[in-house]
Amino acid sequence: MEAQLERYLNESIPLTKALGLKIRYAGPDRVLLECPLEPNLNHHGTAFGGSIVAVATLAGWIWLHVYMRERKLTPKIVISESNIQYLMPIDSKFSAELRAPTEAEVRTFSQTYDRRGSARIDLNVSMLCNGEEAAVFRGTYAALKS
Amino acid sequence: MEAQLERYLNESIPLTKALGLKIRYAGPDRVLLECPLEPNLNHHGTAFGGSIVAVATLAGWIWLHVYMRERKLTPKIVISESNIQYLMPIDSKFSAELRAPTEAEVRTFSQTYDRRGSARIDLNVSMLCNGEEAAVFRGTYAALKS
16 A cells, blocks of 8 residues: 555655655554655755655645545645744654544544535644654645545 | 856755756845746646745755855854745746845844854745745744854
8 A cells, every 4th residue: 555655656746756755654543754864965964954844745645645545535635834843953764754633633624524525634744863853844734625 | 156056956955956946046135946847746737845845945045055155154054944835736837036034134143143153034935936926935044153
Protein backbone atom coordinates (compact mmCIF):
# COMPACT_ATOMS: atom_id res chain seq x y z
CA MET A 1 0.00 0.00 0.00
CA GLU A 2 2.76 2.45 0.99
CA ALA A 3 4.84 1.45 -2.07
CA GLN A 4 1.87 2.02 -4.38
CA LEU A 5 1.13 5.45 -2.89
CA GLU A 6 4.83 6.38 -3.07
CA ARG A 7 4.88 5.45 -6.76
CA TYR A 8 1.72 7.49 -7.37
CA LEU A 9 3.27 10.54 -5.66
CA ASN A 10 6.57 10.11 -7.52
CA GLU A 11 4.68 10.07 -10.81
CA SER A 12 2.25 12.91 -10.14
CA ILE A 13 4.33 15.21 -7.89
CA PRO A 14 7.89 15.16 -9.31
CA LEU A 15 9.27 17.09 -6.33
CA THR A 16 8.68 14.02 -4.13
CA LYS A 17 11.44 12.25 -6.10
CA ALA A 18 13.82 15.18 -5.60
CA LEU A 19 13.06 15.12 -1.86
CA GLY A 20 13.88 11.38 -1.72
CA LEU A 21 10.53 10.81 0.00
CA LYS A 22 9.84 7.37 1.46
CA ILE A 23 6.45 6.45 2.91
CA ARG A 24 7.24 4.25 5.93
CA TYR A 25 3.61 3.96 7.07
CA ALA A 26 0.35 5.46 5.92
CA GLY A 27 -2.85 4.59 7.74
CA PRO A 28 -5.86 6.43 9.14
CA ASP A 29 -4.21 6.32 12.59
CA ARG A 30 -0.79 7.65 11.61
CA VAL A 31 1.50 8.67 8.75
CA LEU A 32 5.27 8.31 8.89
CA LEU A 33 7.47 9.67 6.08
CA GLU A 34 11.26 9.65 5.84
CA CYS A 35 13.79 11.62 3.78
CA PRO A 36 17.55 11.38 3.45
CA LEU A 37 19.56 14.51 4.27
CA GLU A 38 21.67 14.70 1.11
CA PRO A 39 19.11 15.88 -1.49
CA ASN A 40 17.71 18.27 1.11
CA LEU A 41 20.95 19.92 2.20
CA ASN A 42 21.32 23.68 2.55
CA HIS A 43 24.49 25.79 2.53
CA HIS A 44 25.02 25.10 6.25
CA GLY A 45 25.15 21.31 5.75
CA THR A 46 21.77 20.89 7.46
CA ALA A 47 18.28 20.39 6.01
CA PHE A 48 16.82 23.23 3.94
CA GLY A 49 13.70 24.73 5.57
CA GLY A 50 11.87 24.56 2.24
CA SER A 51 12.41 20.78 2.08
CA ILE A 52 11.22 20.32 5.66
CA VAL A 53 7.99 22.25 5.12
CA ALA A 54 7.35 20.51 1.78
CA VAL A 55 7.59 17.06 3.44
CA ALA A 56 5.32 18.17 6.29
CA THR A 57 2.81 19.47 3.71
CA LEU A 58 2.81 16.03 2.07
CA ALA A 59 2.24 14.21 5.37
CA GLY A 60 -1.05 16.07 5.86
CA TRP A 61 -2.17 15.42 2.31
CA ILE A 62 -1.34 11.72 2.63
CA TRP A 63 -3.25 11.30 5.89
CA LEU A 64 -6.40 12.91 4.49
CA HIS A 65 -6.11 10.91 1.26
CA VAL A 66 -5.76 7.63 3.19
CA TYR A 67 -8.54 8.48 5.65
CA MET A 68 -10.97 9.37 2.85
CA ARG A 69 -10.02 6.31 0.83
CA GLU A 70 -10.87 4.08 3.83
CA ARG A 71 -14.32 5.65 3.59
CA LYS A 72 -14.36 4.85 -0.18
CA LEU A 73 -14.24 8.57 -0.95
CA THR A 74 -11.90 10.28 -3.42
CA PRO A 75 -12.29 14.03 -2.94
CA LYS A 76 -9.96 16.67 -4.27
CA ILE A 77 -7.65 17.53 -1.36
CA VAL A 78 -5.98 20.93 -1.15
CA ILE A 79 -4.03 22.78 1.52
CA SER A 80 -5.38 26.22 2.39
CA GLU A 81 -2.92 27.42 5.05
CA SER A 82 0.05 26.22 7.06
CA ASN A 83 2.40 27.29 9.79
CA ILE A 84 5.76 25.81 10.73
CA GLN A 85 8.15 26.48 13.58
CA TYR A 86 11.74 25.35 13.14
CA LEU A 87 13.06 24.29 16.55
CA MET A 88 16.56 22.99 15.79
CA PRO A 89 18.78 22.23 12.78
CA ILE A 90 18.35 18.82 11.11
CA ASP A 91 21.74 17.22 10.46
CA SER A 92 20.76 13.68 9.46
CA LYS A 93 17.88 11.82 7.77
CA PHE A 94 14.56 13.08 9.05
CA SER A 95 10.95 11.97 9.45
CA ALA A 96 7.52 13.53 9.34
CA GLU A 97 5.06 12.00 11.77
CA LEU A 98 1.37 12.76 11.77
CA ARG A 99 -0.91 11.33 14.39
CA ALA A 100 -4.60 11.31 13.55
CA PRO A 101 -6.69 14.16 14.95
CA THR A 102 -9.06 13.35 17.83
CA GLU A 103 -12.15 11.25 17.12
CA ALA A 104 -14.33 14.32 17.74
CA GLU A 105 -12.38 16.39 15.18
CA VAL A 106 -12.55 13.61 12.59
CA ARG A 107 -16.29 13.13 13.21
CA THR A 108 -17.04 16.85 12.77
CA PHE A 109 -14.96 16.90 9.59
CA SER A 110 -16.67 13.80 8.14
CA GLN A 111 -20.19 14.97 9.00
CA THR A 112 -19.52 18.36 7.38
CA TYR A 113 -18.10 16.70 4.28
CA ASP A 114 -21.08 14.33 3.98
CA ARG A 115 -23.55 17.21 4.40
CA ARG A 116 -21.88 19.90 2.28
CA GLY A 117 -19.50 18.06 -0.04
CA SER A 118 -16.59 20.01 1.40
CA ALA A 119 -14.90 20.33 4.78
CA ARG A 120 -11.68 21.50 6.40
CA ILE A 121 -9.47 19.90 9.00
CA ASP A 122 -6.36 21.02 10.88
CA LEU A 123 -3.53 18.48 10.89
CA ASN A 124 -0.38 18.54 13.04
CA VAL A 125 2.92 17.10 11.90
CA SER A 126 6.11 16.62 13.94
CA MET A 127 9.38 16.73 12.03
CA LEU A 128 11.84 14.43 13.79
CA CYS A 129 15.58 13.92 13.58
CA ASN A 130 17.65 11.64 15.81
CA GLY A 131 14.60 11.11 18.03
CA GLU A 132 14.09 14.83 18.67
CA GLU A 133 11.37 17.16 17.44
CA ALA A 134 13.10 19.55 15.04
CA ALA A 135 10.04 21.36 13.68
CA VAL A 136 6.29 21.50 14.28
CA PHE A 137 3.84 22.03 11.43
CA ARG A 138 0.13 22.69 11.39
CA GLY A 139 -1.78 22.70 8.12
CA THR A 140 -5.41 23.33 7.26
CA TYR A 141 -6.58 20.99 4.49
CA ALA A 142 -9.81 21.01 2.55
CA ALA A 143 -11.53 18.02 0.96
CA LEU A 144 -13.86 18.89 -1.92
CA LYS A 145 -16.21 16.39 -3.56
CA SER A 146 -14.84 15.78 -7.05
CA MET B 1 25.07 39.04 -9.62
CA GLU B 2 21.77 37.12 -9.86
CA ALA B 3 23.45 34.41 -12.01
CA GLN B 4 26.24 34.01 -9.45
CA LEU B 5 23.80 33.71 -6.56
CA GLU B 6 21.68 31.25 -8.54
CA ARG B 7 24.76 29.11 -9.17
CA TYR B 8 25.69 29.23 -5.47
CA LEU B 9 22.17 28.12 -4.47
CA ASN B 10 22.11 25.35 -7.10
CA GLU B 11 25.41 24.04 -5.73
CA SER B 12 24.66 24.32 -2.02
CA ILE B 13 20.88 23.68 -1.93
CA PRO B 14 20.20 20.90 -4.46
CA LEU B 15 16.42 21.30 -4.15
CA THR B 16 16.69 24.71 -5.91
CA LYS B 17 17.65 22.82 -9.09
CA ALA B 18 14.67 20.47 -8.75
CA LEU B 19 12.40 23.53 -8.31
CA GLY B 20 13.81 25.07 -11.51
CA LEU B 21 14.49 28.27 -9.55
CA LYS B 22 15.52 31.37 -11.49
CA ILE B 23 16.58 34.56 -9.72
CA ARG B 24 15.16 37.38 -11.85
CA TYR B 25 16.23 40.18 -9.50
CA ALA B 26 17.89 40.26 -6.10
CA GLY B 27 18.54 43.61 -4.45
CA PRO B 28 18.08 45.18 -1.02
CA ASP B 29 14.86 46.80 -2.33
CA ARG B 30 13.24 43.72 -3.82
CA VAL B 31 13.67 40.04 -4.71
CA LEU B 32 11.92 38.41 -7.66
CA LEU B 33 12.18 34.65 -8.25
CA GLU B 34 10.55 32.58 -10.95
CA CYS B 35 9.80 28.86 -11.36
CA PRO B 36 8.33 26.83 -14.21
CA LEU B 37 5.20 24.81 -13.44
CA GLU B 38 6.33 21.44 -14.79
CA PRO B 39 8.83 20.30 -12.10
CA ASN B 40 6.43 21.64 -9.47
CA LEU B 41 3.25 19.93 -10.62
CA ASN B 42 0.92 18.09 -8.27
CA HIS B 43 -1.65 15.41 -9.07
CA HIS B 44 -4.23 18.11 -9.96
CA GLY B 45 -2.01 19.60 -12.70
CA THR B 46 -1.39 22.74 -10.60
CA ALA B 47 1.59 23.73 -8.45
CA PHE B 48 2.32 21.60 -5.39
CA GLY B 49 1.93 23.56 -2.14
CA GLY B 50 5.28 22.25 -0.90
CA SER B 51 7.03 23.76 -3.93
CA ILE B 52 5.28 27.10 -3.45
CA VAL B 53 6.25 27.37 0.21
CA ALA B 54 9.83 26.24 -0.51
CA VAL B 55 10.27 29.02 -3.11
CA ALA B 56 8.78 31.61 -0.74
CA THR B 57 11.17 30.41 1.99
CA LEU B 58 14.09 31.00 -0.41
CA ALA B 59 12.91 34.51 -1.31
CA GLY B 60 13.23 35.61 2.32
CA TRP B 61 16.64 34.00 2.73
CA ILE B 62 17.89 35.66 -0.48
CA TRP B 63 16.67 39.14 0.55
CA LEU B 64 18.37 38.93 3.95
CA HIS B 65 21.55 37.53 2.40
CA VAL B 66 21.67 40.34 -0.19
CA TYR B 67 20.81 43.05 2.35
CA MET B 68 23.55 41.90 4.76
CA ARG B 69 26.10 41.53 1.97
CA GLU B 70 25.47 45.17 0.99
CA ARG B 71 26.50 45.97 4.56
CA LYS B 72 29.61 43.75 4.09
CA LEU B 73 28.20 41.27 6.59
CA THR B 74 28.00 37.50 6.13
CA PRO B 75 25.94 36.16 9.04
CA LYS B 76 24.43 32.71 9.25
CA ILE B 77 20.80 33.15 8.17
CA VAL B 78 18.13 30.74 9.35
CA ILE B 79 14.35 30.68 9.23
CA SER B 80 12.62 30.24 12.57
CA GLU B 81 8.95 30.27 11.62
CA SER B 82 6.67 30.77 8.64
CA ASN B 83 3.04 30.95 7.65
CA ILE B 84 1.52 30.63 4.22
CA GLN B 85 -2.03 31.09 2.94
CA TYR B 86 -2.87 29.53 -0.41
CA LEU B 87 -5.40 31.77 -2.15
CA MET B 88 -5.89 30.12 -5.54
CA PRO B 89 -4.43 27.28 -7.62
CA ILE B 90 -1.29 28.02 -9.68
CA ASP B 91 -1.67 26.69 -13.21
CA SER B 92 1.32 28.26 -14.96
CA LYS B 93 4.85 29.47 -14.20
CA PHE B 94 4.90 31.42 -10.96
CA SER B 95 6.92 34.07 -9.16
CA ALA B 96 7.87 34.96 -5.61
CA GLU B 97 8.10 38.68 -4.98
CA LEU B 98 9.50 40.15 -1.80
CA ARG B 99 9.42 43.87 -1.21
CA ALA B 100 11.84 45.16 1.42
CA PRO B 101 10.40 45.76 4.89
CA THR B 102 9.90 49.38 5.98
CA GLU B 103 12.96 51.50 6.74
CA ALA B 104 12.02 51.52 10.42
CA GLU B 105 11.85 47.69 10.51
CA VAL B 106 15.18 47.37 8.74
CA ARG B 107 16.80 49.95 11.06
CA THR B 108 15.58 48.13 14.20
CA PHE B 109 16.82 44.82 12.80
CA SER B 110 20.26 46.24 11.87
CA GLN B 111 20.75 48.03 15.18
CA THR B 112 19.85 44.87 17.09
CA TYR B 113 22.23 42.79 14.95
CA ASP B 114 25.10 45.29 15.45
CA ARG B 115 24.54 45.38 19.21
CA ARG B 116 23.87 41.70 19.93
CA GLY B 117 25.31 39.81 16.97
CA SER B 118 21.90 38.35 16.24
CA ALA B 119 18.51 39.70 15.22
CA ARG B 120 15.20 38.60 13.71
CA ILE B 121 13.09 40.13 11.00
CA ASP B 122 9.67 39.31 9.51
CA LEU B 123 9.57 39.15 5.71
CA ASN B 124 6.49 39.03 3.48
CA VAL B 125 6.47 37.28 0.13
CA SER B 126 3.72 37.33 -2.51
CA MET B 127 3.42 34.31 -4.75
CA LEU B 128 2.15 35.42 -8.13
CA CYS B 129 0.74 33.63 -11.16
CA ASN B 130 -0.70 35.31 -14.27
CA GLY B 131 -0.53 38.68 -12.48
CA GLU B 132 -2.62 37.52 -9.53
CA GLU B 133 -1.61 36.83 -5.94
CA ALA B 134 -1.94 33.08 -5.49
CA ALA B 135 -0.40 32.78 -2.00
CA VAL B 136 0.90 35.02 0.77
CA PHE B 137 3.85 34.00 2.92
CA ARG B 138 5.32 35.52 6.05
CA GLY B 139 8.59 34.21 7.46
CA THR B 140 10.64 35.12 10.51
CA TYR B 141 14.35 34.94 9.75
CA ALA B 142 17.30 35.22 12.11
CA ALA B 143 20.77 36.50 11.27
CA LEU B 144 23.51 35.18 13.56
CA LYS B 145 27.08 36.50 13.50
CA SER B 146 29.24 33.67 12.15
